[in-house]
Amino acid sequence: MHELSIALGIVKIAEDEAAKAKAERVTKIELEIGVLSGIELDSLNFIWESAIKDTVLEFAEKEIVIIKGKGKCIDCDTEFEIEKLFDPCPYCNSYFKGILQGKELRVKALEVI
Amino acid sequence: MCGTCGCGTENNGPIISKPGEKNHSHGDQHHGEHSHDEHHHHNGHSHSHEEHHNHSHTHEHDHNHKVLEIEQDILQNNQLLAARNRGYFEAKNIFALNLVSSPGSGKTTLLERTLADLKAEIPFYVIEGDQQTLNDANRIAALDIPVIQINTGKGCHLESDMVYDAVKKLNVKDNSVLMIENVGNLVCPSMFDLGENKRIVIISTTEGEDKPIKYPDMFYTSDICIINKIDLLPYVNINVENIKKYALQVNPKLVFFEVSATTGEGMDGWYQWLKKLKLEYKN
Numbered sequence: 020m021h022e023l024s025i026a027l028g029i030v031k032i033a034e035d036e037a038a039k040a041k042a043e044r045v046t047k048i049e050l051e052i053g054v055l056s057g058i059e060l061d062s063l064n065f066i067w068e069s070a071i072k073d074t075v076l077e078f079a080e081k082e083i084v085i086i087k088g089k090g091k092c093i094d095c096d097t098e099f100e101i102e103k104l105f106d107p108c109p110y111c112n113s114y115f116k117g118i119l120q121g122k123e124l125r126v127k128a129l130e131v132i
Numbered sequence: 133m134c135g136t137c138g139c140g141t142e143n144n145g146p147i148i149s150k151p152g153e154k155n156h157s158h159g160d161q162h163h164g165e166h167s168h169d170e171h172h173h174h175n176g177h178s179h180s181h182e183e184h185h186n187h188s189h190t191h192e193h194d195h196n197h198k199v200l201e202i203e204q205d206i207l208q209n210n211q212l213l214a215a216r217n218r219g220y221f222e223a224k225n226i227f228a229l230n231l232v233s234s235p236g237s238g239k240t241t242l243l244e245r246t247l248a249d250l251k252a253e254i255p256f257y258v259i260e261g262d263q264q265t266l267n268d269a270n271r272i273a274a275l276d277i278p279v280i281q282i283n284t285g286k287g288c289h290l291e292s293d294m295v296y297d298a299v300k301k302l303n304v305k306d307n308s309v310l311m312i313e314n315v316g317n318l319v320c321p322s323m324f325d326l327g328e329n330k331r332i333v334i335i336s337t338t339e340g341e342d343k344p345i346k347y348p349d350m351f352y353t354s355d356i357c358i359i360n361k362i363d364l365l366p367y368v369n370i371n372v373e374n375i376k377k378y379a380l381q382v383n384p385k386l387v388f389f390e391v392s393a394t395t396g397e398g399m400d401g402w403y404q405w406l407k408k409l410k411l412e413y414k415n
Binding site: 021024025028029031032036040042046057103104105107114115124125126127128129130131132 | 319
């Protein structure tokens with residue numbers, strides 16, 4: 020359950036940023052999570068309520084933008100969508116690839132009052 | 133709640149201790165470290181903070197409602213401290229390895245054998261990560277190797293701040309090899325860089341051929357894959373080539389060693405690699 024560490028990391032970022040902006044609380048938080056980031060969304064949602072209790076995020080709406088995985092084949096330069104880390108290039112079947120996107124794990128924005 | 137280790141309460145934080153030492157909590161020190169990070173964090177983001185102020189000015193009709201575009205990586209704290217560890221290791225010419233695997237793959241046995249066989253040639257230091265007990269640290273201490281145990285409590289992985297504290301306490305000498313045995317868990321530790329030079333994933337022949345694709349993140353982020361317990365191959369229905377095939381699908385750059393830490397079979401290849409890499413990192 021490393022999602023708990025992740026959720027608490029999100030809370031810390033929100034607390035820090037809200038304090039810097041002298042905001043009372045956060046009304047909305049936007050997260051960007053890539054499908055290859057290693058985060059299980061069900062687990063994150065499961066522990067979310069307990070992680071945000073008594074914090075600036077307690078009443079915040081949570082919006083998660085899911086970022087698809089994209090890779091580029093090192094052997095033939097084909098760009099393709101990746102759902103799993105071991106997906107081969109659909110053109111030449113090579114497993115050698117660079118990951119272009121999908122590893123994101125970011126707090127994109129906060130709406131505060 | 134502790135924001136770094138994910139532990140339930142303040143009293144439940146990681147405990148860092150040496151074998152034979154009175155077991156006491158370092159929760160306070162750990163949390164002290166947190167506030168230190170906060171300090172860094174504020175410095176690092178002073179620019180974007182200004183920007184946000186401008187941004188909010190342009191939307192003044194919005195009353196008190198402001199949007200802060202922060203674009204911050206959630207793992208940033210861990211990565212900053214990992215970078216600090218890495219700089220420390222580089223300055224002191226310490227070759228650091230992060231050993232990861234599911235529980236029971238033989239990490240500690242592999243470590244014991246390696247330390248016993250090579251300790252005359254290489255100065256070793258060990259950090260042991262487990263949720264509970266000093267058992268592993270005691271096994272290493274029995275070999276006269278300096279060791280620190282990190283008990284993560286409810287935490288399922290080591291993070292870079294724990295390693296930072298442990299390394300300081302361990303007082304690692306220059307030109308040595310630091311072995312960090314992570315918490316036995318094939319999922320969570322994959323996301324947390326500790327500042328190591330190389331990550332080593334250990335899988336045993338009793339675990340099932342398709343483990344690399346069931347738990348791809350760990351194999352994707354590792355440099356070396358040690359297949360342990362090959363002495364059991366006659367008794368288990370497993371083909372080592374299939375393990376490698378699956379692992380290479382996830383990470384085509386993985387280098388393999390097939391060993392039995394119990395009988396010593398195949399350990400030489402791993403030792404040669406260790407000695408060679410230690411020299412390479414000396415530059």
